[in-house]
Amino acid sequence: MLCLAAGPAAGEEADVPMFSLSGFGTLGVVHSDEEHADFVSSVFVPHGAGYSRKWSPEVDSRLGAQLIGNLLPRLSATLQLITEQRHDGDYAPRVEWANIKYQVTPQLSVRLGRTALASFLVSDFRKVGYPNPWVRPPDEVYSLVPIFSSDGVDASYSLTSGDVAHTLLVGYGQTDTRDSGGGIFHGRDQWTLSDTVDYQAATLRFAYQTARVKVDTLNAIFEGFRQFGPQGNALADRYDPNGKRVTLIAIGGMFDPGGWFAMAEWGRANLNSVFGDRTAWYVSGGYRIRTITPYLTYARTKANSNTSDSGLALTGLPPELAGAAAGLNAALNAVLGTNPVQRSISAGARWDFMKNVAFKLQYDHKNLGAGSAGTFMNTQPGFQPGGTVDLFSATIDFVW
């Protein structure tokens, strides 16, 4: 970290530097043995490992820089830029964080601007590889909700009783996320409530999030369904994501007494639409042997809602309408089928081989549920759902 002191401020905060600049990055490659689909870092990017490239540097590699300005004793500003694969395949830097924080009292702080949403234990620093034990957080859980940031306000209150410290957070905001097809996923009226409980080496976290979704990429499909009378309207009402509320409940815990760590998280996200109702969880643990930390993770995700639908009844329709109806049914089922059913076992090791730099190797064995492509994207002709995929990843994570 680089700090610039620009004249003394008032009072006992005189030692806080005016600006501090820091950064992080990951250089990584991942290999997938599934050539007909991509293992991706996010559903919003075009390229991954497997189909796009057998060995992909685009899944995990990124660079970030952050400037914190301590403008006044109680007022600070954070700006974080990240360059990584974007929705358009480009690497132009994007603003990940841009907010001002006012410390109202030592217990209460208020932020205004863009923050990364802390849906799960490591969500808000999931792009910073160094503090995370793995190459990447388990995608079964971390892909549950396609909303990762919030432009709005939040308030955080810390409450300590004895050795137990609670951090309560309430936030409100909105977000727009672009996908690789040019569409925009809008989250509106996003509310976040969370309580993080720290007790010695243990952390427990409870979070509830809700947002109203607007997504225009599927409009043509549901407008089509609405041409088919009450039956079509019923299907459109049920599956059209526009205007529907997304809710997420997440519970997580970690225990890290120093020599080893254990973590587990569970989440259920209901998008009340064609994007389904999903449950996912993982357990992970590692043991530190000098500078080497081997770890194991087991993760699962399943769909609580149907992943297919018989759709519009074709019997009795005139041939030209039957063809259109069959097309709509196929389009609906193509989206329903993307709700992943998957389980993974991952084994890896982190090596802290030099100051502020860690080297990680990870092997993932993913079992896709019957008929499911799991969390894989860009499925190509020849892709067999329900198989297994092996991934091999190597990364170098650093902070400065």
Next chain:
Amino acid sequence: MSFRHWVGIGVVGLSLGLMGNSAMAEVVAVVSSRSTVMTLSRSQVADLFLGRARRFPDGIVALPIDQGEGSAARDEFYLRFAAKSPAQLKAHWSKIIFTGRGQPPLAISNTVELKRRIAANPAAIGYLDRTQLDASVREIR
């Protein structure tokens, strides 16, 4: 003891072993001799330095002051009080810094200057090798 022993082996292994052979430096938490704080548990001291707590038990806002990165006293302090190696400490602060939640304590590499700053501020808390204590600062037990 067995827990510390394991952490020692697991985390700094060799360096702790070497320190054990020579006259092992003992790092203690200190406050100004003018401070009203008499006693804190190891985890209370660690919480102040890790940004988990901001206040002393009597409600006064604490000003933790670190030694410089890479100093033996710093490494030993975090190992003994927080069971964290330098890499684990860096990981801890990376989570906090890159989520805008806070910044690590001010660090002062010169222990004479460090002691002077602690002595001058009743809200300050630091750590020193026991051999460096004098009447201006007081060990926290």
